Amino acid sequence: MHRICTNCGSMGKPKKVTRGSFFIEILLWLFFLLPGLIYSIWRLSSRSVVCRSCGSPNLVPLDSPVGMQLVKQHYNPSDEQLKELRSACAK
Numbered sequence: 001m002h003r004i005c006t007n008c009g010s011m012g013k014p015k016k017v018t019r020g021s022f023f024i025e026i027l028l029w030l031f032f033l034l035p036g037l038i039y040s041i042w043r044l045s046s047r048s049v050v051c052r053s054c055g056s057p058n059l060v061p062l063d064s065p066v067g068m069q070l071v072k073q074h075y076n077p078s079d080e081q082l083k084e085l086r087s088a089c090a091k
């Protein structure tokens, strides 16, 4: 799913980020089983997608009304291009 950033208007695939560190996760698992488990769950639940350009987590899907509005605002596309974009999103 392509998204557009409400912060900077960048379009495209977002970047996935996972908080915390894999190294600490391993360490916790090795020495303390329960904290390791809690840490793993926390990392999985806090995983999010952010903008590739500015790192903002405020991304909206391109085919949403807000997304379309942002595309018009930032890129000023022709009707033809908008139609292409919509059909690309529908796939």
Ligand SMILES: [Zn+2]
Pocket: 005, 006, 007, 008, 009, 010, 051, 052, 053, 054, 055, 056
């Ligand atoms: Zn951005």
